[in-house]
Every structure is written in C-alpha cells, then in structure tokens.
Amino acid sequence: MRILIIEDEIDLAKSLARGLKDEGYAVDTANDGEEGLFSALSNDYDAVVLDIMLPKIDGWKILEKLRTKKKTPVLMLTARDQTVDRVRGLDSGADDYLIKPFDLEEVLARIRAIIRRSANLTSNSITVGDVILNLASKTVTLKNKAIDLTAREYSLVEFLALHKGEVITRTQLYEHLFDENESSLSNLLDVHVSKIRKKLGPDFVVTRRGHGYCVG
Amino acid sequence: MKLPSSIKWRLQLWYGLILIFVLSALGFAAYTMQRTRTYHDIDDELKLRTNILNEALHPVNQRGARRPQNPPPPRRQSPDTEPTERPALQSPPPPQAAIVFQPKSQDESLFGSENPGGYYFTIITHTGVVLGKSSNAPTLDINQINTSASTKGPITRTTRNTIRETHFVTRIGDSIIVGRDISNELAHLKINALELAGIGIIVLSLGLMGGYWITAQALKPIITISQTAEKISASDLSKRIELSHSEEELSALAKVLNSTFERLETAFNQQKQFTYDAAHELRTPVAIILTQAQSALKKERSSAEYIETIEACLRAAQRMKRLIESLLELARFDSGQELLTKTQISVNSLITDCVDLVEPIAKEKNITLSHAPCELTIHADYEKLSQVLINLIINAIQYNSIGGSVELTAYAKGNSCIIDVKDTGIGIDPQKLQVIFERFVRLDESRKGSNAGLGLSICKAIVTAHGGAIEALAAQPTGCIFRVTLPV
Numbered sequence A: 001m002r003i004l005i006i007e008d009e010i011d012l013a014k015s016l017a018r019g020l021k022d023e024g025y026a027v028d029t030a031n032d033g034e035e036g037l038f039s040a041l042s043n044d045y046d047a048v049v050l051d052i053m054l055p056k057i058d059g060w061k062i063l064e065k066l067r068t069k070k071k072t073p074v075l076m077l078t079a080r081d082q083t084v085d086r087v088r089g090l091d092s093g094a095d096d097y098l099i100k101p102f103d104l105e106e107v108l109a110r111i112r113a114i115i116r117r118s119a120n121l122t123s124n125s126i127t128v129g130d131v132i133l134n135l136a137s138k139t140v141t142l143k144n145k146a147i148d149l150t151a152r153e154y155s156l157v158e159f160l161a162l163h164k165g166e167v168i169t170r171t172q173l174y175e176h177l178f179d180e181n182e183s184s185l186s187n188l189l190d191v192h193v194s195k196i197r198k199k200l201g202p203d204f205v206v207t208r209r210g211h212g213y214c215v216g
Numbered sequence B: 001m002k003l004p005s006s007i008k009w010r011l012q013l014w015y016g017l018i019l020i021f022v023l024s025a026l027g028f029a030a031y032t033m034q035r036t037r038t039y040h041d042i043d044d045e046l047k048l049r050t051n052i053l054n055e056a057l058h059p060v061n062q063r064g065a066r067r068p069q070n071p072p073p074p075r076r077q078s079p080d081t082e083p084t085e086r087p088a089l090q091s092p093p094p095p096q097a098a099i100v101f102q103p104k105s106q107d108e109s110l111f112g113s114e115n116p117g118g119y120y121f122t123i124i125t126h127t128g129v130v131l132g133k134s135s136n137a138p139t140l141d142i143n144q145i146n147t148s149a150s151t152k153g154p155i156t157r158t159t160r161n162t163i164r165e166t167h168f169v170t171r172i173g174d175s176i177i178v179g180r181d182i183s184n185e186l187a188h189l190k191i192n193a194l195e196l197a198g199i200g201i202i203v204l205s206l207g208l209m210g211g212y213w214i215t216a217q218a219l220k221p222i223i224t225i226s227q228t229a230e231k232i233s234a235s236d237l238s239k240r241i242e243l244s245h246s247e248e249e250l251s252a253l254a255k256v257l258n259s260t261f262e263r264l265e266t267a268f269n270q271q272k273q274f275t276y277d278a279a280h281e282l283r284t285p286v287a288i289i290l291t292q293a294q295s296a297l298k299k300e301r302s303s304a305e306y307i308e309t310i311e312a313c314l315r316a317a318q319r320m321k322r323l324i325e326s327l328l329e330l331a332r333f334d335s336g337q338e339l340l341t342k343t344q345i346s347v348n349s350l351i352t353d354c355v356d357l358v359e360p361i362a363k364e365k366n367i368t369l370s371h372a373p374c375e376l377t378i379h380a381d382y383e384k385l386s387q388v389l390i391n392l393i394i395n396a397i398q399y400n401s402i403g404g405s406v407e408l409t410a411y412a413k414g415n416s417c418i419i420d421v422k423d424t425g426i427g428i429d430p431q432k433l434q435v436i437f438e439r440f441v442r443l444d445e446s447r448k449g450s451n452a453g454l455g456l457s458i459c460k461a462i463v464t465a466h467g468g469a470i471e472a473l474a475a476q477p478t479g480c481i482f483r484v485t486l487p488v
Helices: A010-022 A033-042 A059-069 A083-091 A104-118 A151-162 A170-177 A188-200 B007-057 B082-090 B142-148 B183-234 B248-297 B303-335 B347-364 B382-398 B430-435 B455-465
Strands: A002-006 A026-030 A047-051 A074-078 A096-099 A125-128 A131-134 A139-142 A145-147 A205-208 A212-215 B120-124 B130-133 B155-159 B163-169 B175-181 B342-346 B368-371 B377-381 B405-413 B416-423 B469-474 B480-487
Touching (some): A026 A033, A033 A059, A047 A059, A074 A104, A125 A151, B007 B155, B007 B175, B007 B183, B183 B248, B342 B382, B347 B382, B347 B416, B382 B416
Parallel strands (some): A002 A047
Antiparallel strands (some): A205 A212, B120 B175, B342 B377
16 A cells, blocks of 8 residues: 655654554655645555645645546645535545544544545455455454464555455556655565465465466 | 612603602692582581571671670570579570570571581570570580680581581670581592592503503613624624614614624634634644654654654644744733833844844845944834844745845834835735734745744734834835834
C-alpha cells in the first residue's frame, strides 16, 4: 500500500509518515499543493492524505483536479470544523474528513477504511483459501493458526488479497509497496514472494510468467 | 403586603383607589345633600305647625299681655282664672284636665293619627302642666323638656331614633312640642344611600374594566417589545423589534433597544469568531504534538528519532506559546489593562533602533532598508512602538519581492506625527486592505506563520492605545504603505 501525504506542516507530515510506515505502508510526502498534485497525478496511490490550507494550490483545487483523472481515495485533513466545510469536502469527492487535532490511531483507521471501501470490501477480513487476513489488526492466519509476517510481507499479501483473482504486475507491486525514496532492487520482490510461500504454503501466490503474480 | 410588581396591576390599583375615593366623596356629598333637604323639609313643616299652634295659643292681637291676665282663649275648656288654675296644677292634674287646648278646627287636620304625616303636638306650660296634646302624641318626660327648653326659640332634634321634634318655647315660657315619626323618610334615605352605593359600585366596576382595557392597550407595545427582547436575548441576536410608527415614545425605545442589539450582535459575533479562530490556530500544533508523540511511542526508536520527535513537539509548543502570548496581549489591550509607559522619545532614534535590529533579516533576503532623518519628538511608549515598527518592517521584508526595498519616512502633519513603512512587494488586494488589521486575517491564507495573523492586530491595539491610527494603503507603482499616525 502506498500513500501520499500532502501537508505543509513539515512536523505533522513527518509524524504521519512515520506512523504509516510503521504500519507497513509506503509513504510519500509533499509539502505544498503544486508538488502534491503532481505526485498524486503521476503515481497510483492507494490513498491520499490531503490538507486543505496549502501554499500554491489549496486542497480543494487538488481534489478537483485529481478527481478528473483518478479515483484514489482521499482523506482530507483540516483545522476547520464547521459543517459547511465538511459537506464541501465530502461533496468535492473526498472519501473521508478528519479535523485537527486528531489521534494517529484515528488517521490509521480511517486510511484502512477508505482503502477497504475502494477495494469494495465491507468487512475487515479477506479470505483466500485457508488464509484469512485481518485488515484492522494486520494479522494473517493459516488454518486458524496465526502466521508471523514482516510488515513488508504483510503489505504484499494484503495488496494481492485486495486484488484477489487479478494478475498484479511487478511494476504495480513496486509502485504500491515501495516509496519513491527506496532504492529497490528488482529481486527484492522475489525474496519476499518466496518467504510468503514458505509461510503460507507454496500455492498461495501463483506466478504468471511474463505477467506477474496472483492469489485466490 | 407586597405590592404587585407588574405596572399593569399597579396602575390598576392606583386607578381603582382614586376612583373609589372620588366615588365615595361624590356619593357622600349626594347623600348628605339629600338628607339635609329631607330634614329641612320636615323641619319646615314642623315649624309651620309650631307657628300655627303658637298663633293659636297666643293670638297676635294679644301680644305683649301676660297670658294669666288674658281672657281665657275660646277653646280653653277651663273657665277658671289664673289663680285658681295654678293651685290645681300644683296638685297632680286630673287626666282630662291635661287636655285643655284644642287647635282650631281648620288646623286639626294637621295633627293626629289620621294625618298623613303623623304629626303630633304637646303643649306644656312653663310650670309643667300639659296644656294640650294630639291623640297620637307620645308621653313625654316633662322634666327633661323643661330643662332643655331653657333657651328661647325653636330647637329641632331627633329623639328615639325615628322621631323628629320641634321644641318651641313661647315668650312666656310655655313649650310647644311638635313632632312626627320620620321612619319613612329615614327608610327613603337608606334606600337612596343604597342606590348611590349601587351606582357607585357599577361605575367603579365599569371604570376598572375601562381602566384595565386602557392599561392593557397602552402596555401592549411594551409587552411586544419585552417579548421580542426576551426572544432575542434567549436565542437569536439577529432578531429586531418591529413597532408601528404611531407610538413615538415606544418606537424611540424600540430603536434604542434595536441599536443595542445590533452592537451586541456584532460584539458577540466578533467574540465568537475570535474564539473560533484562536481554537483553530491551536489545532495544528496540537495535531503535531499528538501524532509525533503517538507515532514515537508505537515502538522502540533510535535516539536520533526521539530527538527529532522532541524537537518537533518543542516547535509546536513554542508556536502555541507565541499564540497564547499574542492572545493575552490583545486581551490586555481590550480590557485596558495594558499600561503604556510614556516618555518623550525622538522619532529618529526610534526608527534608527528598529532598522538596526531588523537589518540582518533584510540583508538575508537582499532587501534594501532605508530611512530619512526626522526631528520630531513624541510622547509615547518606546517599547510598544518599537514592537509596532519592527512588526511592520518585518512584514514589509517578508512580503517584498526579491531585491526590493523598504523605506521608512516620518513627518509632521498638523498635530500628528506620521510614520510610513513603504515596501516594493506585490501589494495587498484592495479588499484585504480594510480587514488586514482584524484578528487572524492573513495576507496569505496558507502561510502558517508564527503570529497566526495577530501581529497587525497587536500593532493596531498599541497604536490605538496611544490615541493614534494605523492604516494600510496601496503604494505606487507597486507594494503598499503602512501608515502610523500618532499624536505629538
């Protein structure tokens, strides 16, 4: 899962990024509207955290422009707490709305929720054969036995499970699992996949030669 | 007893009391007049009869002669002479001897039980002998009559409640008592009094009803005003009192109230906006501290990460501290608690000191800072005015274009000293020039600076406290001028 944070308060952006990275998300940050809009349009993010008051281009405009091109779920952050602002935010195409100050846990929960909704899921668990993923606790069980996965491994399993039945290309996986600052070696993905197969069974992830990977 | 506090009831009470007083006075006067007239009529009749009897007893042609020497009157039954009569009177007189006088036949109808008025008479000589009486005359206490008849002339009085009597003492000392039962007249008077009281009560209740209606009508607009005022104070300050133009005094009151509500609403909205803005400004630093601390505590971190977190929290806390300081400073100016330490200061040294302080910032941004010498001195608080000028100069530097300049000029105009801070930046939106000194208004909405849009508000508060004025003007060809006008 790759998330973009557009927030001009550097300290706030940093703490959000750290909190999200700890959850296994790949995180990019943009500190002004222009940079944020460019990043949001040029990458396929799984979610965008967008502040409203931004230098250069404000949050409303970014949302407007983003919606003409992409369906990326957007969580808006703002210091305005009046109903008109909330209504405006949601009407402009924001998927959720969070008022400052907020708890980190709430941001994380709302990001999980908008990602889940964008994958058309109604509950927090995904079942793939004998494997059950819990999106809220980020845990995986195989035949009711808890399996210990690293954050990156979990992200990979989660991304594939959210796109159950679809073939996901290596490029897509790179884009969604690694942020722009990570110098990812091309075989890093194969290492993760082989580890997942060891833990969840050799048939859990199917390799489609020349196309990519698929689960379910 | 506690008086009712409502104007309506108090008016009603006073009105009622006055009405009762006036009606009682009128009723009493009417009754007294009626009573006097009744008695007067009765007394006239009694006097008339007394005179008739007197005439009969002492015919006018014999006036001056003593009765004992007179030939006995024709109707005197006793032919005895005076000397023989006297001794007879000294002994208890025989009952028939008492009836010694009969009125003339034409006068007889004036007395007796058949007489419609029920008049009676008794004639008693000065020696106490009953000379004559009508058939319906009551038995009298002779002694009492004699003592009371010490004065000559008629005495009229009411005895035994319903008897009106005239006691006339003739020139020789005989008593003629004419009386009648006046219970009929008294009953009439009583009925009259009751009628008057009844009329009084009807008039009073009509009056009270009328008074109630008039009071209610007169107070109706006041009630409307108070109801509206209540509604306004309870919920919605935007409501206003509507009144017809006819009630001049009340519409004036309504106007006063409306303008008060107007000012209240403005002040209230400003206060609301101020509180909202202040809370708004605190949201971001609080969000920083919360998320920084929460993400740092999620798992074990390196000491570099901890330092970074603590520094971020510190920055947020300092930002809040500055905001709180600014708010408190404004609050002190608002409540008039901020005291100015005024001294005679030279405008030139004030400007030079400020420019020297800000010079490094200007150099950093490649801005030329210049000022013209000025000979003026003003009576002002040096510290506070430095704060104003530094704030204005820093703003002028921050919003300037690269390689621009900031120019300070001071000059006298009338009784004022004017200090202009002119920059060559992009200038300010003409719409914003009006509101730039209002709290939490920023030149650039997204600029989350250190003073949260309170810097210029504080400048304004300081200048206003000095009795001066501050304004923002558009400069030619570009930029803007912040003009501080101070009294010399």
